[in-house]
Amino acid sequence: MTATATHFATRAFTALLLAVSTVLSAGAGRPAQAAPYRDTLTSWADRLDAAATEMEGNPAPAAPRIESGATLKKGVSGERVARLTQRLAELGLLPAEQAGDQFTPAVDMAVRAFQASQRMKPDGLVGAGTRAALDRTPQETAAQMRRTAAEMRSFRDTAPDTVLLVNLPSQTTTFVRDGEEALTMRAIVGRPSRETPLLQDRITHIIVNPTWTVPPTVLKEDKLPLLRAKGTPGIQNALVYLDGEPVAPETVDWSTVSPGRVRIVQQPGDHNALGRFRFNLTNPYNIYLHGTNEPRLFERELRTISSGCVRLEDARRLAEMMLAAERVMPDRVERMLNRPEPQWVKLGQPIPVRFVYWTATVEEDGGIRLHPDIYDLNDEIAQPAAPATAEPPQRV
Incomplete structure (x- = not known):
């Protein structure tokens, strides 16, 4: 290895070591902020505006954009890899003489260093999130920061003291109680084809041990074909109803049965796909929050994989915090969990929920993290939806 290459490799590796601990420490249940949450938002907004001012003076990248496509990783090659290496060289993370159309170990190290600098998981995979960050110009970054700063100040000035905040781009949920951050955790939100809408809503009930009714699209496109092919819906511990009556699915000829005649619970x-807790909202889209039976999914960097509802990494802890105000203590929650049927608790004081679209956030050490524009809303933020008037089929 040449002296120049050694220098760049050392630089990339040092950047990786400096940032990786911060990246990996982010997650569920981080300690509450000492300052009131409104003061925290003020400091975050000021930090973003200051960083935007610095970014606005930087030149735009000379390298062509990598643009969308398959995930790039060590061992692959092609034109998009060539554009990737040009960008890494431009950022000073890769020697210019090592730029080319091969994803080499040196490129892998440079990608990891870039990811760590962006507060992303340093896995060396150039998927949608990493590619978007590499393609972003300083001017686009500055605009993203200023837009988020303005939205944070608006939230600060209008949100109630107790509120559940769901930030879709960061895929996190924060419970603010009496003006202070009580709990923050990872979340899973809707995939781009089934976006989680920007709602202003409220939690009215918490269900311990919920059932899950298969939503119409999943039933039509997935479960009914399984019933026709194998005589089973492929769902553990589910009841299948035909024309409102429970049936043994293996005894029915499903070939001529239409989806509207079938219900699977x-x-x-x-x-259960909803885990052990469901938090009921009031919107007409039947969007709600719930746990999950697949906790491994929270290990993903990009968690836009639901059908619109929000899955919570620590639904039980959130439920216990909210239920404490109803004098339902953790020992009673445990007894409710041990019962075989759903347990409904109506909240005497519904808890407001705000879905926001903040594509820039500030971490505890003051570092800024930019999040992917998962629904392409940066140029036009959707308006909040109206309250519910109906109860459509469940989603997950």
Whole structure:
């Protein structure tokens, strides 16, 4: 290896080591902020505006954009890899003589260093999030920061003291109680084809041990074909209804049955797709929050994989915090979990929920993290939806 290459490799590796601990420490249940949450938002907005001022003076990248496509990783090659290496060289993370159309170990190290600098998981994979960050110009970054700063100040000035905040681009949920941050955790939100809408809503009920009714699209495109092919919906501990009556699915000829005649309900338990807790909202889209039976999914960097509802990494802890105001203590929650049927608790004081679209956030050490524009809303933020008047089929 040449002296220049050694220098760049050392630089990339040092950047990786400096930032990786911060990246990996982010997650569920981080300690509450000492300052009131409104003061925290003020400091975040000021930090973003200051960083935007610095970015606005930087030149635009000379390298062509990598643009969308398959995930790039060590061992692959092609034109998009060539554009990737040009960008890494431009950023000073890769020697210019090592730029080319091969994703080499040196490129892998440079990608990891870039990811760490952006407060992303340093896995060396150039997927949608990393590619978008590499393609972003300083001017686009500055605009993203200023837009988020303005939205944070608006939230600060209008949100109630107690509110559940769901930030879609960062895929996180924060519970602010009496003006102070009580809990922040990872979340899973809707995929781009089934976006989670920007709602202003409220939690009216918490259901312990919920059932899950398969939504119409999943039933039509996935479960009914399984019933026709194998005589089973492929869902653990589920009841299948035909024309409102429970049936043994293996005894029915499903070939001529239309989706509207079928209902599939998964019974409560650890196997349930909603986990053990559901937080009911009031919107007409039947969007709600819930746990999950697949906790491994929270390890993903990009968690836009639901059908619109929001899955919570620590639904039980959030439920216990909210239920404490109803004098339902953790020992009673435990007894409710041990019962075989759903347990409904109506909140005497519904808890406001705000879905926001903040594509820039500030971490505890003051570092700024930019999040992917998962629904392409940066140029036009959707308006909040109206309250519910109906109860459509469930989503997850």
